[in-house]
Amino acid sequence: MPGAPIAEIFGEFAAKTTLDDIPAEVVERARHLALDSVGVALAATDQEFTRRARRALARLGSGDQPVLGLPDRLGPREAAMLNAVLVHGLDFDDTHVGAVTHVSASALPVGLAAAIQHDRSSADLLAAYILGIEISARVGEVARGGFHDAGFHPTGLAGAFGASVAAAKLAGLEARGITAAQQIVGSMASGILEFLEEGAWTKRLHPGWAANAALTASAFAAEDWPGPTAVYEGRYGLYATHLQQREWDTGAMTDGLGEHWELLKTAVKPYPSCHFTHAFADAILFLRERDGFGAADIERIRCLIHPTPGAVVCEPIENKRKPRDDYDAKFSLPFIAGACVSRGRLTLAEFADEALADNEILELAQLVDIAGDPDSRFPHAYSAAVEIALKDGRTLTRREDINRGHAERPLSHEDIRAKFTGNAGAEAAEVRAHVLALGTEGSARDFAEKLRQA
Template sequence: MPAIADVIGEFAARTTLRDVPDEVLGRARHLALDSVGVAFAAVDQEFTQRARKAAAALGPGDQPVLGLPDRLAPREAALLNAVLVHGLDFDDTHLPAITHVSATALPVSLAAAIQHGRSAEDLLLAYVLGIEISARVGTVAHGGFHATGFHPTGLAGAFGSSVAAAKLAGLPADGIAESQRIVGSMASGILEFLSDGAWTKRLHPGWAATSALTAATFASVGWPGPEEVYEGRYGLYATHLRDTEWDATEALDGLGERWELLATAVKPYPSCHFTHAFADAILVLKESEGFAASDVETVRCLIHETPAAAVCEPIERKRRPQDDYDAKFSLPFIAGACLARDRLTLDEFTPESLADPEILRLAQLVEIADDPDSRFPQAYSAEVEIVLTDGRRLHRREDVNRGHTDRPLSEADIRAKFTGNLGERAQPTMEHVLALGTAGSAAEFAEALRAA
C-alpha cells in the first residue's frame, strides 16, 4: 500500500471545487462565518494586543488581518489570524478528532491564497481540504492525543493545513505529500496550560498554520521528509500516543466520499467543548424546575476520564480559576456560573465574574464522578444531579452535546451568534463571508474583512 501521505497528496491534487458536494460547501461557509465572528469578538482582548506586538516584530508585510488594521508577512498574518479565531475558545471543533479545525485551516488558506494570487474559489477549496485532512488525522487517535498530553489542534491541524498550503502553492501530488512529511517535524502543542491557565494553547493553531506554510515552501524546493510520517515506527501516532490502539489507514476511510467536515461542531458557549453539555443540562434544569442558586446543596457531574483530566483536574484549582482561560477549562466554575447567572456568555469570563463570590461558592459544591456510559470521543456526554436543600434530587443527562451532527446548531443559530459577536457590522460582513468562493480573488475577500 502507498504511504498515507501519498494517498492524501493524490486526493488533494485531483480534487476540484466541483468534486465537493453542495452540502459540504454550504457547511464550510457557515464554519468560515463562525470563525470570522469569533475573530472579530477577540480584537480588543489583551491576548490579541500582545499577539499583535509579537507578530509585528516577527514579520511586517502587506497581508490583511481579520478585524484589525495590521498588515503582516504571510506566516505572521496566519499566526495572528489563528490567535484571533481560537483565542476566546469559541471556535468550531471536529468532535471525533477533538480538533479546532477552522482555527488552522482558515488562516493558512487565507495567507497562502493571497501569497500565490489565488481566487476566492481556490481559497474555499483549500479551506475545505484543510479541515477534512485535519479531522481525519485527528480522528485516528480516538481521543488518545489528549490522554498522552498533546493538543490535537497543534498536531492534526498542522497536517491538514500543510495540505491546504501546498495545494494553494500549486504543488503536484508528490509536493502535497512532501509538505505533510515535512510538517510532521513541526506539529506540536502540549496540554500543560491546563494546570494554570497559561496562554500557550492560544498559539497552537497559529504555530500549526505557520508550520504548514513553512513546510509547503520547503516542499516546493524538493526538500525530502520521512515517507511514513503518519504510520512509521517514529511517525506521528507511534510517538504521540501512549496506550491508544491506532490504525493510521483510518484516515483514508471514505476519503472523498464521506466528508468529515460535516462532523464539525459550532460552539454555543465560549468555553472548552467538554463543558457544553453540562452547561446545557444545568440551564435546562434551572429553567424547568425554577429553583434558586441559594437552594443548591451539591452538584454531581458525571464525565469521561479523558475530558475530566482537562476540565476537572486539579479540582481545587478548577474551583477557583486564576484567569479567564483557566475558567474556560473549569467544569466547577462553569457549573457555578450557569447556576448563578442562568447563562454562559463571554461576560461570565471577565475579571469581575472570576471574582464573583456566588459563582465561586457554587463551584465549591461541584463533585466529579466517572461516567461509564459516556459516548466520548464521538460525543461529549454529560450527566448532572443537583441536590437541593429541601431534599429534592434533580437529574438530567445530555448524551450528545449541542453542535454535534446529531444536534447541530441551525443556520439561524450560527447567524445569531455571528451577529452577537459583530454587532452593527454583522449584516454586510455576514453576506460577504457566506458568498465565499462565488467571485473575486482571495485578496479581495480578505481585504473586506480587515478593519479600516
C-alpha cells in the same frame, strides 16, 4: 492506491480535488464555518491577548497581508499566526468532535495567507480551506482521544497536517509536493496540554503555529526537500510517538475519502468555553429553567464525565474551583457549573474579570463533585450527566448524551448566522453576506481586504 503511504493518498486526493468536486452541502456548511470563525475573530479584536499577540508578531516584521478586523499588515506566516489567535483565542471556535480538534482555527488562517501569497481566487481559498479541515479531522479522529491522554493538543498536531495540505495546494504544488509538505510538517507539529495547570495562554498559539509550520513545510516541499515517507504510520511516525502504546487504525484515515466528508461532523460552539463543558451547561441550564432554583437552594452538584475530558476540565480540582484567569475558567467544569446556576446563562460575560471574582459563583464551584461516567459516549460525543441536590431534599437529574453542535444535534445555518451577529454586531450584515458568498467571485486578497475593513 492500496498499500500506499497515507501522506501520498492524501496528497493525490488533494491535488485532484477542486471546488466543483465537493458536494454542495459541504461547500455551504464550509461557508458557515468560515462565518462562525470570522465572527469569533471580530469579537476577539479588543482582547488583551490580541494586543499582546499583535505586539509580539510586529517584532518579527511587517508585510502586506491583511488581518481580520484589524489595521495590521504582516508577512504570510505572521498574518496566519495572528488570524489564528483571533479565531481561537476566545475558545468559541468550531471543533471536530471525534478528532477533538479545532479545525477551522488553522485551516482558515493558513488558507488566507497562502491564497494571498500565491494570488489565488476565493474559490481556490474555499477549496483549500475545506481540504484543510478534512485532513485535520481525519488525522485527529484516528487517535480517539489518545492525544489528550498523552498530554498533547490535537489542534496543534492534526491541525498542522491539514494546514500543510491547504498551504501546498494553494502554492500550486502537485500531488508529490502536497505529500512532501505533510511529511515535513510532521517534525513541526506540536502542542502540549500543560497550560491546563494554570490557565496559561500557550494553547491560543497552537493553531497559529500549525499554520506557520504548514507554510514553512510547503515552501520546503516546493524545493523538493525530502521528508519521511511514513510520517503518520511509521515506526517513529505521528501515532507511534504521540499515543504512547495505544492502538490506532490508520486505515480508517482514508476510508471513504472524497465520498463522506468529515467537515459535516464539525461542531459549532454554543458557548465560549471548552467543548467538554457544553453538555453540562445545557443540562444545568435546563434544570434551572424547569425547576426554578437559585444559588441559595444548592446543596451539592455532582457531574459525571469520561476520564479523558475530565482530566482537562476537572483536574486539579482545587485549581478548577478557583480559576486564575478567564482562560483557566473556560477549562473549569466547577466554575462553569457555578456560573450557570448563578447567572442562568453562559456567555462571554461569564468569563470577564467581574465574574471571575463573583463570590456566589466561586462558592457554588466549591459544591461541585466529579465522578466517572460509565455511559459516556466519548469520543463519539461529549456526554454529560448532572445530579443537583437541593436543600429542600429534592435531587434533580439530567443527562445529555450528545452535546449541541454535534453532527447528531447540529447548530443550524440560522443558528450560526445568529451567533455571528451576536459576536460581530448587527452592523456587520455586509460582512456576513461577504463571507457567505466566499468562492463565488473575486480574489482571495479582495475577500481578505473586506474582512480587514470590518
